[in-house]
Amino acid sequence: MMTEIQSLLDQYIHWLKDKTTLRQINDWVEITTPYLDRHNDALQLYAKGDRGGFLLTDDGYIIDDLEQSGCKLESPKRQQLLNITLNGFGVKLVDGRLEVRATADNFALRKHNLVQAMLAVNDLFYLAAPTVATLFYEDVTAWLDSCEVRYTERVKFTGTSGYDHLFDFVIPKSKKQPERIIQAINRPSRDTAQSLTFSWIDTKQVRSVNARAYAMLNDGEQAVSTSVMDALRSYDVTPVAWSRREAVREELAA
DSSP states (O other): HHHHHHHHHHHHHHHHHOOOOEEEETTEEEEEEEEETTTTEEEEEEEEETTTTEEETTTTHEEEEEEEEHOOSSSSSHHHHHHHHHHTTEEEETTTTTEEEOOOOTTHHHHHHHHHHHHHHHHTTTTTOTTTTOOOOHHHHHHHHHHTTTEEEEEEEEOOOOOOOEEEEEOOOSSSSEEEEEEEEOOOOOHHHHHHHHHHHHHHSSSSSSSSEEEOOOOOOSSOOHHHEEEEEEHHHEEEEEEGGGHHHHHHHO
C-alpha cells in the first residue's frame, strides 16, 4: 500500500510540474497552473522577490470575479467563512487580493496553499448570488446538525508530502464507525475532484486506521458527471450527491 500511495503522489506532482508555465512580467513572474476556474480558464498567480523572500498573490482575481458575478461577500457570515477558509491555508486578504509570503525553503508549500485557497474560496461562494438564501457549505452544516452528527469544522492536516490540507468536517471515531472526513464541493468538476483526491491520498497515511473520506457534491444546479464520481471512487473517496444524502445519514451519525 505504501508503494502504491507513493506512486500516486509522484504522478500528481509530475502532472503539476509538467502543466505549470512561467512568464516574466516586469518585476513579477506569472505562474499559470493546470487548475481551472469556473470559466475553465487556468488559474494564475504572481510572484516577486520581496523583503529577502517572495510575495505570492492572485492579484485580486478570485474576489473580483465573484463580486462581478453578483456574489457579494459583505455579510458577517460570509466574511467569517472567508476568513476561516483563508486562515486555514495561512493566506491573507489584502485590499481584495489573496496573498502569502514565502522563503526559498517553503516556496512550494506556500504556492500550494495559495492555489488551494483560491480553489476553496471560489468553490465556497460560487452561485452564491443575492437570490440564493444559503451557501452549499451552510446547507451541509445544517443537515449534519439535523442528523445530530458530532463533528469539528475546518480542520487542517499535514500530509506525508509536508503540504497542509483543509477539510470541511471531521467526525471522530466511534464504537461503530472509524474517523470520517467530509468535504463539501459546491461545483463538482475534474479539478475539484482531483484536488480532494490528492489531499486525501496525502493525508490518509497519517490518519487513524480505516479512516474514510466523503465528498458531498452539490447537484442542485446540474447532475454530477459520472467521470467525477468514478474519479473520487478510484481514490477511495465516497461521492455523495446532495440529492441522495440520506443514504449516508446513519453511517455519519453513528
